[in-house]
Amino acid sequence: MYAFDIERPTSVADAVAALKDEDAQALGGGQTLIPTLKQRLAAPSKLVSLTGIADMQGIANDGDTLRIGGATTHATVAVDTADTYPALADLASHIGDPAVRNRGTIGGSLANNDPSACYPAVALASGATIITNTREIAADDYFQGMFTTALEDGEIVTAISMPVPEKANYQKFVQPASRFALVGVFVAKFADGVRVAVTGASNEGVHRWTEAEDALSADFSAGAIAGLTVSADNLIADLHGSPEYRAHLVKVMTGRAVAAAS
Amino acid sequence: MPKDDGIGAATVRREDVRFLTGRGRYSDDIKAFGECAAVFARSTVANGTIKSINTEAAAAMPGVLAIFTGEDFVDVGGNPAGWLVNSRDGEPMKEPKRPVLAHGKVRHVGDAYAAVIAETVEQGRDAVEALEVDIEEHAAVINMKDALAGTNYVHDEIGTNQCFDWGWIEDNRAATDEAIKGAHHVTTLELVNNRLVPNAMEPRCSIGDYNHGTGDYTLQTTSQNPHLTRLLISAFVLGIPENKLTVIAPDVGGGFGSKIYHYGEEALVLAAAKKLGRTVKWTSDRSEAFLTDAHGRDHVTKIELALDEKGNFLAFRTETYANVGAYLSNFSTVTPTFLHGTLMAGNYTVPLVYVNLKAVFTNTAPVDAYRGAGRPEATFSLERVIDMAAREIGRDPIELRRQNFIKPDQYPFASAAGLEYDSGNYDALMDQMEKVSDKAGFAARRAESESKGLLRGFGVNAYVEACGIAPSNLVGILGSRVGLYDAATVRVNATGNLSVMVGAHSHGQGHETVFPQIVADMLGIDAASIDIVHGDTSKIPFGMGTYGSRSLAVCGSAVVRATEKVIAKATKIAAHMLEAEAGDVDFNDGTFSVKGTNRSVSFGEVALKAYIPHDYPIDLIEPGLEETAFYDPANFTYPSGAYCCEVEVDPETGKVRVDRMTAVDDFGNVMNPMIVTGQVHGGLGQGIGQALVEQTTYDDDGQLLSASYMDYAMPRADDLPFYVVDHSQSTVCTHNPLGAKGCGEAGAIGSPPTVVNAVIDAMQSGGKNITHIDMPMTPHRVWTAMNNAQ
Numbered sequence A: 001m002y003a004f005d006i007e008r009p010t011s012v013a014d015a016v017a018a019l020k021d022e023d024a025q026a027l028g029g030g031q032t033l034i035p036t037l038k039q040r041l042a043a044p045s046k047l048v049s050l051t052g053i054a055d056m057q058g059i060a061n062d063g064d065t066l067r068i069g070g071a072t073t074h075a076t077v078a079v080d081t082a083d084t085y086p087a088l089a090d091l092a093s094h095i096g097d098p099a100v101r102n103r104g105t106i107g108g109s110l111a112n113n114d115p116s117a118c119y120p121a122v123a124l125a126s127g128a129t130i131i132t133n134t135r136e137i138a139a140d141d142y143f144q145g146m147f148t149t150a151l152e153d154g155e156i157v158t159a160i161s162m163p164v165p166e167k168a169n170y171q172k173f174v175q176p177a178s179r180f181a182l183v184g185v186f187v188a189k190f191a192d193g194v195r196v197a198v199t200g201a202s203n204e205g206v207h208r209w210t211e212a213e214d215a216l217s218a219d220f221s222a223g224a225i226a227g228l229t230v231s232a233d234n235l236i237a238d239l240h241g242s243p244e245y246r247a248h249l250v251k252v253m254t255g256r257a258v259a260a261a262s
Numbered sequence B: 001m002p003k004d005d006g007i008g009a010a011t012v013r014r015e016d017v018r019f020l021t022g023r024g025r026y027s028d029d030i031k032a033f034g035e036c037a038a039v040f041a042r043s044t045v046a047n048g049t050i051k052s053i054n055t056e057a058a059a060a061m062p063g064v065l066a067i068f069t070g071e072d073f074v075d076v077g078g079n080p081a082g083w084l085v086n087s088r089d090g091e092p093m094k095e096p097k098r099p100v101l102a103h104g105k106v107r108h109v110g111d112a113y114a115a116v117i118a119e120t121v122e123q124g125r126d127a128v129e130a131l132e133v134d135i136e137e138h139a140a141v142i143n144m145k146d147a148l149a150g151t152n153y154v155h156d157e158i159g160t161n162q163c164f165d166w167g168w169i170e171d172n173r174a175a176t177d178e179a180i181k182g183a184h185h186v187t188t189l190e191l192v193n194n195r196l197v198p199n200a201m202e203p204r205c206s207i208g209d210y211n212h213g214t215g216d217y218t219l220q221t222t223s224q225n226p227h228l229t230r231l232l233i234s235a236f237v238l239g240i241p242e243n244k245l246t247v248i249a250p251d252v253g254g255g256f257g258s259k260i261y262h263y264g265e266e267a268l269v270l271a272a273a274k275k276l277g278r279t280v281k282w283t284s285d286r287s288e289a290f291l292t293d294a295h296g297r298d299h300v301t302k303i304e305l306a307l308d309e310k311g312n313f314l315a316f317r318t319e320t321y322a323n324v325g326a327y328l329s330n331f332s333t334v335t336p337t338f339l340h341g342t343l344m345a346g347n348y349t350v351p352l353v354y355v356n357l358k359a360v361f362t363n364t365a366p367v368d369a370y371r372g373a374g375r376p377e378a379t380f381s382l383e384r385v386i387d388m389a390a391r392e393i394g395r396d397p398i399e400l401r402r403q404n405f406i407k408p409d410q411y412p413f414a415s416a417a418g419l420e421y422d423s424g425n426y427d428a429l430m431d432q433m434e435k436v437s438d439k440a441g442f443a444a445r446r447a448e449s450e451s452k453g454l455l456r457g458f459g460v461n462a463y464v465e466a467c468g469i470a471p472s473n474l475v476g477i478l479g480s481r482v483g484l485y486d487a488a489t490v491r492v493n494a495t496g497n498l499s500v501m502v503g504a505h506s507h508g509q510g511h512e513t514v515f516p517q518i519v520a521d522m523l524g525i526d527a528a529s530i531d532i533v534h535g536d537t538s539k540i541p542f543g544m545g546t547y548g549s550r551s552l553a554v555c556g557s558a559v560v561r562a563t564e565k566v567i568a569k570a571t572k573i574a575a576h577m578l579e580a581e582a583g584d585v586d587f588n589d590g591t592f593s594v595k596g597t598n599r600s601v602s603f604g605e606v607a608l609k610a611y612i613p614h615d616y617p618i619d620l621i622e623p624g625l626e627e628t629a630f631y632d633p634a635n636f637t638y639p640s641g642a643y644c645c646e647v648e649v650d651p652e653t654g655k656v657r658v659d660r661m662t663a664v665d666d667f668g669n670v671m672n673p674m675i676v677t678g679q680v681h682g683g684l685g686q687g688i689g690q691a692l693v694e695q696t697t698y699d700d701d702g703q704l705l706s707a708s709y710m711d712y713a714m715p716r717a718d719d720l721p722f723y724v725v726d727h728s729q730s731t732v733c734t735h736n737p738l739g740a741k742g743c744g745e746a747g748a749i750g751s752p753p754t755v756v757n758a759v760i761d762a763m764q765s766g767g768k769n770i771t772h773i774d775m776p777m778t779p780h781r782v783w784t785a786m787n788n789a790q
């Protein structure tokens, strides 16, 4: 780790100001950033910790939509959404291990947009809105490829507004070592249609599977996607799975998510 | 009848009090006054010529005390292989020098070519980044067969990538070929025994110290065998006289083989300590551990089994390529040869075995013994090909094994691979396995799995292995450069409690509990009054350390011999005290008594007399009560077992789940059944890990792709089933005083083929014509095999 300064603002405004310094970087739970620093793969001059900002903590429920503070930990989401959005709670409860869940934050995960991460799938499938210190960004516009988002330098994810579907389920087929998603599929059924988001599979990061959405919007059953095929083009090839395997898993996991949706 | 804490009692491990309450004292916990840090500059390329290393800028950085490069060690020795293996044609193996720091060339990613000594680790890292290094990269030698065919050499000076081409038993080569040619049926299988990264929980750590007042060096290090490390540093590498070097291995958090060996970092911290007059510490981080700890296994094998029309085994023939990596680690030459080829007759009366093994240098981390060391490789090849043969000729795999088993009345049995098994009863183990695993209920369980859309398979395995390495005369003939006895000193203190100094090192095995149980049993005293001292060459007799499941069979036997000497001397003292002839004095349950009388003295009274020798026959008996014994085993010990497991495979994803696992082992006499069960559990976890998840992959450029836990999977609790572990069917080891065989590696030896056999059975039950899948059987691999078979 290289030396750095740390600030712990208690308001979004102070955090935004602190992030104006050259080479300053936001720190959420540190579950991605700290290992990166330890490996000396990044050298920020200053870390601005967001977890002390009260406005960015916790979950509010305004009817059909949850508003989740950007610094809310996975563990809190896992417990506090168990009744309101069980598929989200279940997803959060299977991220990493207890240490990761008690430190890692939803804002950090969405800002990082790891191609194998879980939160991007629920955000995209739910049609969430990413709320920052300057604007609101629809999930469909927010995720722009592996580790790439619509965020500008110094922009902070302050909250996520997450519509709650009628039925939903997340199927995570874990990569054996990291236990991130080798392929993860989040299926969300709303009154006006179904959204299917796939993580872990593509070189372009989280994405929607629109053919499946169309088929499932017409007929919400596992059989509805039986005739579809997933192209292996541009899917991830690594030690743990070929593009063909991932393509196959996308379909299998989608079917299972539909069958398990509640 | 076991005492509460004597032989056979399930005494709770006393060392766990400190381990489980955070009071263990590992090397990195030791903070010396004025200590400084060593940080290594490691190659990022697999094969390269070091053109220049400019240290000027780095040397001027804050906190930097010294910088070493390979140049500083050209005049000292190299780290040797402990065993000389000759090729089939009699040529000695190729033995390129393994220097303290790479010089001239770097040969694997992680190869250290420089070291910075600085006040702090972070300052050392900064300085390593400031080194101006010019390394010209060359194509990497990775694939073993390409390595042998090509002219790109890991070590230019030897002009080949072949270390040796070994044949065992060479005299049987022609006869084996003949037997296979004429056989009724021959089953052939090509398989890979996957390379493993040891991943001890505690990474390596070495602390060097030099006292300019006395000229004494001290090395605290993560070692399984401090005397061996001292011998290597003294006699081969740095030439420090043994009497001037103390090696201390304090609490060590797991080794699994990787901490047997001497590594360059140990020599470096000693040399740096002398130069600077400071204590120099190096602690490996996990990334360094992945790149530099000696890896395990990595065999590519073709095995053939010849059978007659009745299913009798006629011959096993193997052709194996064994990766030794970029340099010869200390046991790297014996592990794939004498610890592997000699087991290639397995549990069977097969008359002919021929093993051809080529050891190959590649631009990868050195490969050496890892839990099981050669025997897992042997068992895996044998038990996979037998399973395949049974399927091919339409025989039940258990029945075919039984037909070829050595029978209980055939011991001692001279195996076709050159060992003499002293005892065993493989049918009894198989009977017990069938019973305790509820094999009879398998069909119902399979039906239930199928109703859930899952394929269920049953896999079986029989193994015999060789532990307790080893008779020094025998290994000397076979090329060992060391003896393989062990030693113990039993010191009875004046007040009747004991300190027992042992050559074996405990790094999770439980010696601190078990050795006192043995002594307590023999002396009839409380085990709590006996303590074990280990891991410090200034305190313990010269022992060879802990590996190859030898601690109990070899060092435990030395403890017995030393305790017998104590009893013999104490009996003489007691006879004097009792005014009797020594021959008339009995020793029972801690009391010396004169036969046929009620006159007696306690062990404690005799101890006190030995140290306060008033009214003592000083001209006949020396004062004091302390005895040392060196024990050199007469043979290996031969644990054996019958294992089975049941797996469920998800045909849609290829995911394998081990649902049931049964291990029935013959360990001879068991000293502490709880500890033995724990050893089996650990071994099973590692074996299942090898079978299902542990994958070490170098790319063509020699970059380790699975270089962190993000890509190298370790088995986790939810990968593992509840185990049925049974050691009720024991036959006693006939040649050591404890009758004990060795249990440390069995689980890792017996489980991989069991799991693979079960997965293949599941595939077949699903109508897939799949005869083999290489380990690790990851979901991707299993799915791919199923997909290709469609």
Ligand SMILES: Cc1cc2nc3c(=O)[nH]c(=O)nc-3n(C[C@H](O)[C@H](O)[C@H](O)COP(=O)(O)OP(=O)(O)OC[C@H]3O[C@@H](n4cnc5c(N)ncnc54)[C@H](O)[C@@H]3O)c2cc1C
Residues within 6 Å of the ligand: A025, A026, A027, A028, A029, A030, A031, A032, A033, A034, A050, A070, A071, A094, A095, A096, A097, A100, A103, A104, A105, A106, A107, A108, A109, A111, A112, A114, A116, A117, A118, A119, A155, A156, A157, A158, A178, A179, A180, A181
């Ligand atoms: C062992 C392990 C297992 C894991 N398993 C999983 C898994 O199964 N599934 C999964 O989805 N994830 C997994 N993770 C990742 C984990 O969820 C991380 O917590 C998450 O990716 C990053 O969140 P964080 O709060 O820790 O962010 P940090 O590490 O603090 O930051 C990550 C990045 O986001 C930026 N950032 C942080 N917060 C904000 C914000 N509010 N606004 C703007 N930018 C911000 C930082 O500057 C940095 O660039 C795992 C991590 C570990 C260590």
